[in-house]
Amino acid sequence: MAVFRFKALDEVLARQPLQITREHNLTSDYFGYKVFDRPKMKKYLSKEAYKAVCDAVDNSAPIDRKMADQVAQGMKAWATENGATHYTHWFHPLTDGTAEKHDAFIVNVEDGGVVESFSGKLLAQQEPDASSFPSGGIRQTFEARGYTAWDASSPAFIVDGTLCIPTVFISYTGEALDYKTPFLRALNAVDKAATEVCLYFDKTVTKVQANLGWEQEYFLIDEALYMARPDLVLTGRTLMGHASSKDQQLDDHYFSSIPTRVYRFMEDLENEAYKLGIPVKTRHNEVAPNQFEVAPIFEEANLANDHNQLLMDIMKKIARRHKFMVLFHEKPFAGVNGSGKHNNWSLITDNGVNLYSPGKNPKSNLQFLTFVVNTLKAVYDNQDLLRASILTAGNAHRLGANEAPPSILSVFLGSEVSKMLDLMETAVVERKMTPDEKTALKLNIGRIPEIILDTTDRNRTSPFAFTGNRFEYRAVGSSANCAASMIALNTAMAAQLTKFKNEVDGLIEKGVKKDEAIFQVMKRLIIETKPIRFDGNGYSEEWVEEAARRGLTNVSSVPEAISAFTRKEFVDLFSSVKVLNQSELEGRAEVEYEKYTMKVQIEARVLGDLAINHIVPTAVQYQTTLLTNVKYLKDVFPADEFEKLAEGRLGLIREVGTHISTIKVKVKEMVEARKVANVIENAAEKAKAYETTVFPYLDEIRYHIDKLELTVDNELWPLPKYRELLFVK
Ligand code: ADP
Ligand code: MG
Numbered sequence: 001m002a003v004f005r006f007k008a009l010d011e012v013l014a015r016q017p018l019q020i021t022r023e024h025n026l027t028s029d030y031f032g033y034k035v036f037d038r039p040k041m042k043k044y045l046s047k048e049a050y051k052a053v054c055d056a057v058d059n060s061a062p063i064d065r066k067m068a069d070q071v072a073q074g075m076k077a078w079a080t081e082n083g084a085t086h087y088t089h090w091f092h093p094l095t096d097g098t099a100e101k102h103d104a105f106i107v108n109v110e111d112g113g114v115v116e117s118f119s120g121k122l123l124a125q126q127e128p129d130a131s132s133f134p135s136g137g138i139r140q141t142f143e144a145r146g147y148t149a150w151d152a153s154s155p156a157f158i159v160d161g162t163l164c165i166p167t168v169f170i171s172y173t174g175e176a177l178d179y180k181t182p183f184l185r186a187l188n189a190v191d192k193a194a195t196e197v198c199l200y201f202d203k204t205v206t207k208v209q210a211n212l213g214w215e216q217e218y219f220l221i222d223e224a225l226y227m228a229r230p231d232l233v234l235t236g237r238t239l240m241g242h243a244s245s246k247d248q249q250l251d252d253h254y255f256s257s258i259p260t261r262v263y264r265f266m267e268d269l270e271n272e273a274y275k276l277g278i279p280v281k282t283r284h285n286e287v288a289p290n291q292f293e294v295a296p297i298f299e300e301a302n303l304a305n306d307h308n309q310l311l312m313d314i315m316k317k318i319a320r321r322h323k324f325m326v327l328f329h330e331k332p333f334a335g336v337n338g339s340g341k342h343n344n345w346s347l348i349t350d351n352g353v354n355l356y357s358p359g360k361n362p363k364s365n366l367q368f369l370t371f372v373v374n375t376l377k378a379v380y381d382n383q384d385l386l387r388a389s390i391l392t393a394g395n396a397h398r399l400g401a402n403e404a405p406p407s408i409l410s411v412f413l414g415s416e417v418s419k420m421l422d423l424m425e426t427a428v429v430e431r432k433m434t435p436d437e438k439t440a441l442k443l444n445i446g447r448i449p450e451i452i453l454d455t456t457d458r459n460r461t462s463p464f465a466f467t468g469n470r471f472e473y474r475a476v477g478s479s480a481n482c483a484a485s486m487i488a489l490n491t492a493m494a495a496q497l498t499k500f501k502n503e504v505d506g507l508i509e510k511g512v513k514k515d516e517a518i519f520q521v522m523k524r525l526i527i528e529t530k531p532i533r534f535d536g537n538g539y540s541e542e543w544v545e546e547a548a549r550r551g552l553t554n555v556s557s558v559p560e561a562i563s564a565f566t567r568k569e570f571v572d573l574f575s576s577v578k579v580l581n582q583s584e585l586e587g588r589a590e591v592e593y594e595k596y597t598m599k600v601q602i603e604a605r606v607l608g609d610l611a612i613n614h615i616v617p618t619a620v621q622y623q624t625t626l627l628t629n630v631k632y633l634k635d636v637f638p639a640d641e642f643e644k645l646a647e648g649r650l651g652l653i654r655e656v657g658t659h660i661s662t663i664k665v666k667v668k669e670m671v672e673a674r675k676v677a678n679v680i681e682n683a684a685e686k687a688k689a690y691e692t693t694v695f696p697y698l699d700e701i702r703y704h705i706d707k708l709e710l711t712v713d714n715e716l717w718p719l720p721k722y723r724e725l726l727f728v729k
Pocket of ligand 2: 215342
């Protein structure tokens, strides 16, 4: 094995650089050429079919069967002209990643030949084998069947000769079995609720769109070295490995130039992304060695998320072309930074007004502050739900690890916006304001600098930060489907905006003027939500204490976090805006518990195997070498001299022996703990048992393995070490 490691390194060094060049000079020449976007629809569809699709996208109008047939014809014509032979419904099941089942376009014709065919029925609906996807028991209680249905709002695209049609995945009785269904419902809910509130300020608003701009962090690891690490292959993270003598202390990776092989990968990736209409814009090194980030220009949230899922998928494929493996795990290496996925989120009206951009006058600024304050309230009231939407087995390693915010939700606003809220808080609004008071308040509100984008003090330690024209949910994990956190956020926001509107309307009905009614409700919300506002260092110990004093929740247990999904207040929340019903939430919680259990179970198995089959035999071999050495020393040297010479070696032999026996004992105990946990039927209790009785062994066993790694002859060590994994360019 030791030989293999060096061979792998040699291979890397000897490898010829790959020659990948841009296919065109201008990105705009080929951007989206694999996407059935509006210009292509215009070309391939009849006028009425084109209008039907646009209507479906813009106004959620249904598409009838006849139109669907026409769209299918045009889509097939375009796809086959561009080399597609197959089609698939492409969806986001509740696993990591996307799912697809490819079918060829061909159908038999009478004379024994085939022709390509595609109908509106096939475009609109398919029945994949729902039983292969997790549903958390929904299928058992209802119908075994599930089907996919076309999401016309996200355009079809071609990957590797297959026409991919974005779809939702639902049970036969309409329960959501995926991420997209509740995401679309949540986006619809926030659109409705936000539009209602906007009408206080602008009577012409008819629609509010949520935008999402994600920032995807990832690691690139040499393929050959990755393959020599069964823990990476099977669990996505290293379960052992002593820190390299140097990793990110010098901050030299972040600022250094992108290594050539990585740069070629990025260039290749961007090429493919552009062809698929994914507007990637930013690429850079991240803090940890071999860690990078890619971010696009933000888009409508559902489309942006499809693009994130699609990009993650093609990143894996393109990395292989460059002999890399891409890691999306939140914490692939202990001791160096993990990976997150910031979700930049904003709301924009159909008049083009970003509701999180301070406006030009007091009226639009009041609208801006209304949305900020309602966001504060939505986050404050739903801390546990927002946490449940991001806390997974992987992300739990990253949160609170001095590199990511702790499991406490807080909101950073920056000094400018905070000043405005403080001002509104002190304004007298309980009684009828005098005209002077009103003018003064409006004037002050109007004083928010129009562009605070560049002046916002950037707080990198906040889990949920206002960054000038959007909120950035930073606690999201790198492997996550953005929809999970976006469903929670948009649902919470929709419900809060509706409450706000009801309260303001209630006051107006009592004869309070509109402006004053808004001021009054806002003042109350500003006071109520004070505990969630925090502009200080979110990574500090003091914050954990301070947050507890403020009554903010701090949950780092994954199963405990998940339990929020089925808590009455959140079941009521989701049903009030019709995003998820009780059985869907129970199903989702079940799936999350199971995912957690399975991840820890697999890690425990892999670590056990590696410890017993790789590490212990290696340590025994090394110990035998030491023992042999002592024996020879004894034969050769006189007794007094021997004692001096052997002293250190005997200590080492004992030390190695202790680690070996401890590892064996701990692995045995871990297996026993698994056996006990495995017979627990209740998914929540089982996950809890895995967390409290199995998970701790992973670190305990690792501790001894990492000590051995430092001691045992390097030539014998069976796995590539951190210094190799993290520093091969
Ligand atoms: P950073 O936060 O690291 O400074 P950028 O300024 O590049 O990063 O922006 C990060 C992401 O935020 C990008 O995807 C960008 O398109 C997105 N973004 C910018 N403005 C908005 C907005 N108004 N709404 C949603 N996303 C936005
Ligand atoms: Mg950012």
